[in-house]
Amino acid sequence: MKKKCLLVCLLCCLLFGFALAEEPMTETVLFEGSQPASGGWNLALTIDTTNVNGTFDPSLISENGYFAVTYDGVQNGVYLALSDWEGGVWAQINVPSTCTQTDGLYTAVFSFEQCRMAYGSMDFAAADQICVGTSASTKTMVIHKVAWYGAAQTDSLGADEVLFSGAATSTAQNECLVFRFTQHVGGTFDASQMRTDSRLYVEYSGAKYGVYLALSSHSGATQWAKVNTSETVEVSEGRYGAYFDESAMAMAFGSNFARLDQISVYSSGKQPVTLHKLAYFAGTGEIVDSSDGRWDRPDTGIAFIGDSICQNTKLLYGDWNTILGRSDCANYGIGGQTTLECRARIGELAARNYRQIVFICGINDIGHGYTKEEIVQNYAAMIETVQASNPDCQFVILSTLPTTSAFYSGQQGKITLLNLAFKRFANKTPNVTFVDAYSAFCPKAGEYAYPQLLSDGLHPNAEGYVKIAEILTPYLLPEAE
Numbered sequence: 001m002k003k004k005c006l007l008v009c010l011l012c013c014l015l016f017g018f019a020l021a022e023e024p025m026t027e028t029v030l031f032e033g034s035q036p037a038s039g040g041w042n043l044a045l046t047i048d049t050t051n052v053n054g055t056f057d058p059s060l061i062s063e064n065g066y067f068a069v070t071y072d073g074v075q076n077g078v079y080l081a082l083s084d085w086e087g088g089v090w091a092q093i094n095v096p097s098t099c100t101q102t103d104g105l106y107t108a109v110f111s112f113e114q115c116r117m118a119y120g121s122m123d124f125a126a127a128d129q130i131c132v133g134t135s136a137s138t139k140t141m142v143i144h145k146v147a148w149y150g151a152a153q154t155d156s157l158g159a160d161e162v163l164f165s166g167a168a169t170s171t172a173q174n175e176c177l178v179f180r181f182t183q184h185v186g187g188t189f190d191a192s193q194m195r196t197d198s199r200l201y202v203e204y205s206g207a208k209y210g211v212y213l214a215l216s217s218h219s220g221a222t223q224w225a226k227v228n229t230s231e232t233v234e235v236s237e238g239r240y241g242a243y244f245d246e247s248a249m250a251m252a253f254g255s256n257f258a259r260l261d262q263i264s265v266y267s268s269g270k271q272p273v274t275l276h277k278l279a280y281f282a283g284t285g286e287i288v289d290s291s292d293g294r295w296d297r298p299d300t301g302i303a304f305i306g307d308s309i310c311q312n313t314k315l316l317y318g319d320w321n322t323i324l325g326r327s328d329c330a331n332y333g334i335g336g337q338t339t340l341e342c343r344a345r346i347g348e349l350a351a352r353n354y355r356q357i358v359f360i361c362g363i364n365d366i367g368h369g370y371t372k373e374e375i376v377q378n379y380a381a382m383i384e385t386v387q388a389s390n391p392d393c394q395f396v397i398l399s400t401l402p403t404t405s406a407f408y409s410g411q412q413g414k415i416t417l418l419n420l421a422f423k424r425f426a427n428k429t430p431n432v433t434f435v436d437a438y439s440a441f442c443p444k445a446g447e448y449a450y451p452q453l454l455s456d457g458l459h460p461n462a463e464g465y466v467k468i469a470e471i472l473t474p475y476l477l478p479e480a481e
Helices: 001-020 113-119 244-255 308-315 320-324 339-345 361-368 372-389 411-428 464-473
Strands: 025-035 044-048 067-073 080-083 088-091 098-102 105-111 129-134 141-150 161-170 176-181 199-206 211-216 222-226 231-236 240-243 263-268 275-283 302-306 329-333 356-360 396-398 430-435
Touching: 001 339, 025 044, 025 244, 044 141, 067 080, 080 105, 080 113, 088 308, 105 113, 105 464, 113 339, 129 141, 161 176, 161 263, 176 275, 199 211, 199 329, 211 244, 240 244, 263 275, 263 430, 302 308, 302 396, 302 430, 320 329, 329 430, 339 372, 356 372, 372 396, 372 411, 396 411, 411 430
Parallel strands: 302 329, 302 356, 356 396, 396 430
Antiparallel strands: 025 141, 044 129, 067 105, 067 141, 080 088, 080 129, 098 105, 161 275, 176 263, 199 240, 199 275, 211 222, 211 263, 231 240
16 A cells, blocks of 8 residues: 555656646747857847846746757857846856757757856846857857747736836935836837826835836926825835826826826935836726827927937037027937937938938947947938938938046947947948047047046036037038028
């Protein structure tokens, strides 16, 4: 009898083990396409997590899962790295656990255990990027796919959309924990579909009333508005959930949600607080704003599109008409944006009839780890989009400016190489001109910027914008009669 019981127990254990082994893995595709990469320990691809406005939630990285990189090249020819900017972590795995070949393509697998050992933790919630690069081989590779395979995870909230899931910590008052661009300006969340019973939800740990919400617009609605919490609940000990009703958002921002461009979560006190989730509950009520969200800008003249340097750091030094002494400039700059987000919203400019478009964007791309090839590719796509409807439009690419050592320490060479790539692209592309303002902002290529031309080590001050105006003016078309 004892032997029978023992056999039954062993059989049950085996069946349970098989069930676990055969548990289906959920595929999360991080990249799919064709990304060429030269050999010799070069970074080929950077994928942002939800901590820095990407779509991959790093908290999905869990035991028994793995990353898989599919590529064309040589066996064991790629590495994987996980980075955490704030924590100063660069966890690189040089050799995959397995690398197999099927139909001429290699698939390199990087296991959870490899990731854990390199990263130094089982908790990846703070990771900012997943990076793929080429190893020592000198042969050119082509990355086709990067994916995570792990156990399926469900959102217990039942939210219609999760805008952020990860870990962002602040120890200072009024510090931005995370921001998300809406679909209107290159993000994914469609704020124009906000309903009368819609809610935003923020989950965090730390002080009970440790966060608040801010809504902002660059396109014509309220520029910035703080939103008060509608309801705060305790999720677990030391962890809270704050709800923000549509009525509270409309009271602070107004009802022009089609022009809502950015949603931000801020720390409200000096006590440490960690943001875990930002989510949206759509509701079933009436849609609040039926407008088209069109920017309140003129349809003709010269348009400027780019990041905070294009935006003039929230117009502290006047708009481009003031800076250049003109009356025909339209500013589409948005702080914090990369060329990828500008590319997503270039249709707004393509639908108009601008005689000339000036691009001022690239420094944030370097911060996100994008390659110069990726950045130039985004410029090319934007120009192609505009030319399809406005073939006579002229384009100006203003060089990416240097910074002081307070920003992008050790990366000034990347700025130099990006500007060289811009120049080469402009030289071979009709109706595109590269304008070098970089050289006026630093002693020589690769060195840090003159601090007297910058307000904070990154953004030009009034004197810096005067310098840009002097350099840029000769390349701009004269105002129309």
